[in-house]
Amino acid sequence: MREPPERRDRRRGLGPAGWFGAAVALAVLATAALSLVWTPHDPSVMAVAEKLRGPSATHPLGTDHFGRDTLSQLMAGARVSIAVSLIAVGLGAGLGVPLGLLAAARRGWVDEAVMRFNDLAFAFPVLLTAVLITALLGPGAVNAILAIALFNIPVFARVTRGAALGIWTRPFIQAARLAGRGRVRISLDHVLPNIGGTLIVQGTIQVALAILAEAGLSYLGLGSQPPDISWGRMLNESQTFLFLAPRLALLPGLAIVVTVLGLNLLGDALRDRLDPRLGRPREDA
Amino acid sequence: MALLDITDLRVEIAGPGAARLALVDGLSLTLERGQSLGLVGESGCGKSMTALAAMGLLPPGLRARGRLTLDGEDLVTASEPRLCGLRGRRLAMIFQEPMTALNPVRTIGSQVAEGPRRHLGLTRRQARAHARAVLDRVGLDPGRFPPGLYPHQLSGGQRQRVVIAIAVACGPELLIADEPTTALDVATQALILDLINDLVAERTMALLMISHDLGVIAETAPRLAVMYAGRVVESGPTARVLAAPRHPYTRGLMGAIPRGRGAPGAPLAAIPGVVPAPDRRPSGCAFADRCPRADAACATTPALRPDTSDQAVACHHPHERPDPTGSVAP
Amino acid sequence: MAWFLARRAMALAITLLAASLVVFCVLEVLPGDPALLILGTGAREDTLAALRASMGLDRPAWERYLDWVGGLMTGHLANSLTYDVPVLALLAPRLAVSGPLALMALTLAVALAVPLGVLAAARRGRATDTAVMGLSQLGVAVPNFWLGLLLVLVFAVGLRWLPAGGFPGWEAGAGPALAALALPTVALALPQAAILARVTRSAVLEVLGEDYMRTARAKGLSHAEALWRHGLRNALIPVVTIMGLQFSFLLAGTIIIETVFTLPGVGRLIVQAIGQRDLVVVRDLVVLLAATVGVVNFLVDLSYAVLDPRLRQGGAGGRDA
Numbered sequence: 004m005r006e007p008p009e010r011r012d013r014r015r016g017l018g019p020a021g022w023f024g025a026a027v028a029l030a031v032l033a034t035a036a037l038s039l040v041w042t043p044h045d046p047s048v049m050a051v052a053e054k055l056r057g058p059s060a061t062h063p064l065g066t067d068h069f070g071r072d073t074l075s076q077l078m079a080g081a082r083v084s085i086a087v088s089l090i091a092v093g094l095g096a097g098l099g100v101p102l103g104l105l106a107a108a109r110r111g112w113v114d115e116a117v118m119r120f121n122d123l124a125f126a127f128p129v130l131l132t133a134v135l136i137t138a139l140l141g142p143g144a145v146n147a148i149l150a151i152a153l154f155n156i157p158v159f160a161r162v163t164r165g166a167a168l169g170i171w172t173r174p175f176i177q178a179a180r181l182a183g184r185g186r187v188r189i190s191l192d193h194v195l196p197n198i199g200g201t202l203i204v205q206g207t208i209q210v211a212l213a214i215l216a217e218a219g220l221s222y223l224g225l226g227s228q229p230p231d232i233s234w235g236r237m238l239n240e241s242q243t244f245l246f247l248a249p250r251l252a253l254l255p256g257l258a259i260v261v262t263v264l265g266l267n268l269l270g271d272a273l274r275d276r277l278d279p280r281l282g283r284p285r286e287d288a
Numbered sequence: 289m290a291l292l293d294i295t296d297l298r299v300e301i302a303g304p305g306a307a308r309l310a311l312v313d314g315l316s317l318t319l320e321r322g323q324s325l326g327l328v329g330e331s332g333c334g335k336s337m338t339a340l341a342a343m344g345l346l347p348p349g350l351r352a353r354g355r356l357t358l359d360g361e362d363l364v365t366a367s368e369p370r371l372c373g374l375r376g377r378r379l380a381m382i383f384q385e386p387m388t389a390l391n392p393v394r395t396i397g398s399q400v401a402e403g404p405r406r407h408l409g410l411t412r413r414q415a416r417a418h419a420r421a422v423l424d425r426v427g428l429d430p431g432r433f434p435p436g437l438y439p440h441q442l443s444g445g446q447r448q449r450v451v452i453a454i455a456v457a458c459g460p461e462l463l464i465a466d467e468p469t470t471a472l473d474v475a476t477q478a479l480i481l482d483l484i485n486d487l488v489a490e491r492t493m494a495l496l497m498i499s500h501d502l503g504v505i506a507e508t509a510p511r512l513a514v515m516y517a518g519r520v521v522e523s524g525p526t527a528r529v530l531a532a533p534r535h536p537y538t539r540g541l542m543g544a545i546p547r548g549r550g551a552p553g554a555p556l557a558a559i560p561g562v563v564p565a566p567d568r569r570p571s572g573c574a575f576a577d578r579c580p581r582a583d584a585a586c587a588t589t590p591a592l593r594p595d596t597s598d599q600a601v602a603c604h605h606p607h608e609r610p611d612p613t614g615s616v617a618p
Numbered sequence: 619m620a621w622f623l624a625r626r627a628m629a630l631a632i633t634l635l636a637a638s639l640v641v642f643c644v645l646e647v648l649p650g651d652p653a654l655l656i657l658g659t660g661a662r663e664d665t666l667a668a669l670r671a672s673m674g675l676d677r678p679a680w681e682r683y684l685d686w687v688g689g690l691m692t693g694h695l696a697n698s699l700t701y702d703v704p705v706l707a708l709l710a711p712r713l714a715v716s717g718p719l720a721l722m723a724l725t726l727a728v729a730l731a732v733p734l735g736v737l738a739a740a741r742r743g744r745a746t747d748t749a750v751m752g753l754s755q756l757g758v759a760v761p762n763f764w765l766g767l768l769l770v771l772v773f774a775v776g777l778r779w780l781p782a783g784g785f786p787g788w789e790a791g792a793g794p795a796l797a798a799l800a801l802p803t804v805a806l807a808l809p810q811a812a813i814l815a816r817v818t819r820s821a822v823l824e825v826l827g828e829d830y831m832r833t834a835r836a837k838g839l840s841h842a843e844a845l846w847r848h849g850l851r852n853a854l855i856p857v858v859t860i861m862g863l864q865f866s867f868l869l870a871g872t873i874i875i876e877t878v879f880t881l882p883g884v885g886r887l888i889v890q891a892i893g894q895r896d897l898v899v900v901r902d903l904v905v906l907l908a909a910t911v912g913v914v915n916f917l918v919d920l921s922y923a924v925l926d927p928r929l930r931q932g933g934a935g936g937r938d939a
Contacts, residue, residue, distance in 0.1 A: 122629070123636050125863075130870035131907055134888055134900070135644055215761050219874050222763050223889060238764060242878075249771050256764035263759035345835055368840070376838035383836075388829040391848045393926055402847075403837040438927040454837060 021272020027265025035082040044072035046079040047230045057250070067237075067251055068244055076232050077258055083144065083233040084262070087226070088213035091148045092206060095155020100202065102156070103163025104194060107171055108186040117160060124157040130219060137225045144227035147220045151213050162205045166198040200277030207270035211263045218259050234259050289360050291494050292319040292342065292379075292462055297354040299337045299346065299518075301566075309566040311337045311350065313518035316592070321461065324488060324495040326505030326526060328541065329515035332563045335498045336384075338515075339464045342496075343381050344371040358462065377407040379462040380455035382484075385471050386447035390439040396423065396450045397435020400457055407458045419457065426453045426483060445476035449483070456487055463488065464496045469504060481507055502541060506530060514538050517563060517574035520592055524599030534599065534606040536579050573604065581605040622929065626919045630912045637908040638690070641901050642683050690905065700896045708887065708899065709906075715785055716872050716883035719799055723806035724861075724868060730811040732857065735818025740845060742823060750815060757812025762871050766805035766878040773801060783879040802879045806871050810864055817860045821853040828852070855925050862918030866911040 017025060038046075049069040056066045064073040106117040133150035140146050170176060171194065179189050220226035221235025229236070234255040241251035299312035312334040319325045327335050341352040344363055356363045358379060363371065383389040391399060397419045404422075405415035420430050426449040439447055448468065455463060465484060469477035485508055488495045497508045505512050506526055513523040514535065522535040533539045561578040570576055576586040585604045594600040595609060670676050674685070689695055695705040738750035774782035780801055786794045825831065826849065834844040873885030880886070884903060891899035923929045 119629075119632075122633050123640070125866070125911075130873050131866075131904060134873070134892060135641065135904055137892060211759070218761050219763060222761075223874060223877060225892075238767065242767065245767065245771065246775055249775075252764070252767045252771070256761065256767065259761055259764065260756070260759045264756060267755060267759060343836055345832060372838050372840050374838070375836055381836045383829060383833060385829055389833045391830040391834070391852070392928060393851050394848070399833075402834075402839070406838055440928045451833065454833065 017269070017272040017276065020268045021275075024265040024267070024269030024272060027261060028269055031081055031085060031262050031265070034078050035085045038075075038078035038082045042072075042075035042078050044075045046071060046075035046232055064254060065248070065250055067240065067248075073251065073254060076237060077234070077254060079232045080234040080237055080255060081258065081262075083227050083231055084214050084217055084235075084259075087144055087148050087151070087217045087233070088210050091151035091213050091217075092155055092209045094148070094152035095209070096159045096202070096206060098152075099156040099159025099161075100163045100195075102160040103165075104167055104190045106160065106164045107167030107194070108190045114164075117164070121157040121161055124153070130216070130223075133216075133220050133225055142225045142228060144231060144233075147217055147226040150220070151216050154216070155209055155213070158209060159202070159205065162201065163198065166201045167194045170194045170197045200273075204270055204274045204277060207266055207273060211266035211270065214259060214263055214266070290318040291321040291359055292317075292496070293355070293357045294318070294338070294342070295355040297338065297341060297352060297356055299334065299341050299350055299352050302349055302351045310518055311566050312341065312352075313566075313569075314354075315515070315519055317513050317520060317523070319462070319494050319496060322492040322494055323511070324497060324509040326509030326512035327496060327498045327515060328500065328502055328505050328512055330500055330541075330563050332565070333515045334518040335500075335515055336466055339381065339466050339496065339498055342462075342464060343375060343379065344368075345375075345381075373407075376403040376455075376460070377458050378460055379464065380458070380460040382448075382451055382455045382463070382465040382468045384467040386444050386451050387471065389451050390447055392439055395436050395438055396428075396433075396442070396453075397437075400435070400450065400453045403454060403457045419453075422453045422457045423450070426450075426456075426487075427479075428453070444472055445480065448472060448476075448480055452480075452483065452487070456491065456493070459491055459493075461493060462496065463493045464498070465508075466498045467500070468497075470499070470501075477504075484508060502530065514541065517569055518566065519574070519602065521575065521603065522599070522601045523592070524597075528597065528599055532599075532607075532609060534595075534601040534609065535575075535603050536581050536605075536607070537575050539607065540578075573602075622923075623920065626916055630916050634905070634909055634912055635687075637912075638687055638905050639683070641904050641908075642679075642686065645897050645901050646679055686901075690902070695902055696898050698891075698896055698899050700891075700894045700899075705899055705902045709884065709903075712882055712884045712887050714788060715799075715881055716876070716885060719802055719806065719875075719881070719883060720868055720872055722799065722803045723810065723871075724865070726803055726807035727810035727814055727868075728861070730807070731814030732818050734811075735815040735857075736822050736845070736850070736853075738815070738819045739822035739826065740841070747819075751819070754812040754815045757809055758816075760809055760812075762805050762809050763874045763878045765808060766802065766875055769801045769805055770878075783881070785881050798879075798881070802875045802881060805878070806868065806875050810868060810871075813864060814857065814860065818853065818857050821856045822849060824856075825849045825853045851925055855922065858918055858921050858925070862915045865914045869907055869910060 043063070049071055053066050058065045064077070066072055067076065102117050102120075106114040132153050133147060136146050136150045136153075137143075140149075167190070176189060176193055179193055184192075217226055217233065218235035218238070221233045222239045224239060226235055227233045237255040238252060241248070241255070245252055295316050297312055297315045298310045301309045301311070315334070315338060317325065317327075327338065329335050337346070337350070340346050342356060342358075342363065344366070346352060352364050354364065358374065361374075363374070366374070390396070397416060400422055401412075401415040401419035404410050404418045405412065408415075408418070410418060416435070420435055423433065423435060424430055428446060428449050433442070433446065439450070442450065448471075452468075463484075468484065469480050472480060481504065484495070484497075487493070488508075495508065497505060499505055510526055511524065512526045512529055513520045514529070514537065515521070516537050522529060522533065522538045529538065530542065533542060564570070564574060564577075572587040572589055573579070573582070576582040579586070583605070588604075590602045590604050592600050592602040597609070599609075667676075674682060686696070693706065695709075697704055698708055701708060734750050734754075738747045741747045770782045773780045781798050782801075783798075785798045788795050822845070826845070828849075831844055831848060834848045835841070839847065869885075872883060873888060875881075876883040876886040877889060884907075888900065888903045888907075890896075891903065
């Protein structure tokens with residue numbers, strides 16, 4: 004059976020799910036930015052007399068076991084989660100994309116070496132890398148960034164290489180080669196712009212994964228350390244009071260789920276729009 | 289009663305509203321038991337859709353309307369379980385692409401045995417023996433081509449023989465062959481056409497041969513129907529139509545047959561333009577904007593009108609029939 | 619095929635060797651003296667030196683590396699710094715927790731994901747499809763440890779059906795042990811199942827468009843029969859690939875899930891060893907986990923050969939008639 008001959012509709016917009024994702028991503032970014040200048044309370048000021056309060060007018064989402072305002076903590080936590088994820092993915096892409104471009108441009112032993120390095124890096128799941136790094140340097144947000152970035156390098160290298168190999172077979176690249184342009188110039192001028200869509204899509208998804216990883220590390224106590232606040236740390240601290248105040252475990256988790264869900268939906272919608280691999284023509288009967 | 293009787297068949301893209309596109313647009317043809325009919329036309333004219341409609345295997349999103357009966361039983365309205373009982377048993381199909389029509393992870397023997405086991409009530413063992421015999425009959429001697437082979441171990445022609453074996457395994461009354469040789473090299477094409485002809489003759493199957501190639505049709509079907517933009521524009525005995533095509537489109541198609549040994553790559557005396565997509569068809573005669581003889585009259589759709597000599601044409605300005613006493617050379 | 623497997627086995631060996639080298643080097647440059655760690659800062663210099671010598675720390679690094687790798691291969695692991703028992707002795711009872719946990723989670727994930735993915739593909743665009751894909755989109759976004767906390771809230775705190783954490787040990791009987799592993803298994807499996815369901819769905823959709831599916835239907839097989847007999851095996855090839863890739867996430871997941879449920883497993887051992895700076899344990903476990911991932915991916919390559927006959931024989935291409 005072939006695909007129905009109806010044309011795959013090239014949507015102009017992102018579709019409802021994509022817009023929802025974009026809105027969530029923007030809202031989280033805005034909240035993180037806002038927390039730099041304003042939160043309802045100082046997220047790290049303790050008021051033991053006010054501890055474990057339920058939601059009220061002064062504390063819309065209640066307080067934790069030290070009497071800190073939960074809403075303020077969530078806002079500050081967004082900042083750490085987003086910053087760690089963006090920097091880590093940025094670093095990973097910054098190293099992985101050039102590696103992938105190089106592998107696709109030079110082929111041969113360079114390609115082989117990059118791919119073997121990839122295999123090696125894939126043998127260490129992100130948490131394992133983080134475990135090693137924290138064993139080496141001690142826990143902390145910077146080391147969490149390092150661990151997540153390290154995990155992202157092979158991902159970007161692989162995606163870039165795959166997409167770039169496709170571009171290298173195109174006629175205009177052959178033309179540029181005949182015109183005597185070097186492989187590096189061609190990679191930067193012709194290949195990179197053509198795989199930008201694919202990389203943006205992958206980047207969105209990797210940020211979502213990074214948020215999950217950061218939360219996991221912080222939950223284990225390997226990520227950001229007090230007095231820094233992150234969603235993962237909030238979950239870590241909430242566990243002791245799971246029976247008393249399940250709200251404290253629910254809220255940061257919901258924040259993670261909504262953010263990751265939004266980013267994934269945005270990534271999927273962007274893929275539909277940007278990824279050239281989906282736009283292949285269909286044969287009709 | 290004709291074995292296959294198609295009346296005013298439409299294959300439409302399913303959807304609400306009156307603006308439904310029809311890939312097959314009012315097609316009628318009949319095929320008697322044990323006879324062969326060629327269905328010819330350029331790609332995109334609806335030949336394959338007609339075949340798939342007859343099999344009840346239209347791609348999702350398409351649906352058939354009109355009458356389409358096999359031995360009096362309407363296939364358009366038949367239930368899916370009923371169709372499953374007919375497919376492979378009473379009507380079967382050979383596909384165009386032998387490289388992809390076979391499941392790469394199952395042996396050829398098991399793929400041939402599946403139909404007989406289901407339709408003929410054979411045991412596993414009997415079905416396996418049956419598959420061996422059928423494979424042998426289509427030219428895959430079990431000595432050299434054991435049924436335990438996988439498709440990737442065979443050449444294109446050999447794979448097409450397997451596809452044919454699957455189709456004829458249960459002795460269907462109607463065999464539909466959709467461009468069975470298009471994907472093969474010239475030498476293999478002739479062998480496969482011979483095989484199909486032999487099988488049709490020895491098992492008195494009816495054959496609906498679908499091709500864009502008039503040569504293939506001439507070799508396998510004593511009668512033909514020429515399709516254009518979802519309809520039959522000319523039909524009749526193959527020899528007569530080829531000797532004296534009356535529809536301008538049929539003439540154009542014949543001009544498209546490479547004759548003799550022209551230089552490779554030399555342009556064919558083809559018809560200017562392409563088959564209009566279903567959403568771009570002109571109202572009236574769909575061929576009008578490619579036709580040298582078109583005039584104002586062609587703004588209305590011509591009906592398929594039989595003449596006295598068993599040939600029918602749907603054209604307002606058909607070419608004249610040559611002197612009926614004249615010879616009808618192939 | 620033999621050639622293919624030999625190549626893969628070689629690649630696996632090289633990857634593992636490289637991994638062990640990386641781990642060793644990383645820990646070698648680590649500041650911190652194991653002897654100082656054991657004896658405390660008040661220890662006398664000659665006592666420290668004696669301990670270093672007895673631990674072999676005064677020997678050159680390459681010698682210690684070879685010793686270590688040789689020990690890994692022969693199963694002679696060094697003693698833990700904190701517990702002073704061989705790592706293997708430390709490991710065995712914990713593997714008896716983590717192994718079943720990972721296997722049960724993987725089984726549950728596949729058992730949920732494959733049927734749901736096939737169902738969604740078969741009902742493409744209909745309500746079932748939307749529901750399955752919506753759930754899976756949600757499942758991918760849920761952190762497994764938070765799911766663990768939710769499960770504890772509902773099934774341990776709320777309904778009191780299952781324990782909130784801890785492990786009674788297998789000697790307490792299969793019932794209590796399995797009950798202790800039930801919630802961790804679900805927490806680990808659901809996010810994995812969400813990913814696998816998506817992969818299964820798209821693999822099946824791809825297969826549904828294949829010509830051989832139409833051939834199968836033309837034989838008289840119903841839609842479901844054609845999917846079951848001809849589609850599934852072809853669709854499983856990409857699914858198994860992703861399963862292999864996901865396995866490393868599953869292992870990493872056990873590290874965190876064991877912490878949530880305070881299970882005495884390998885993952886928790888690593889976290890504790892880091893806390894105690896027990897580098898002998900850390901390096902052995904990290905290499906062990908990397909090796910497990912490598913072996914699983916090797917098994918995935920093997921399973922291709924089972925699923926796809928084209929990989930079983932060497933040369934493709936047809937014989938001539």
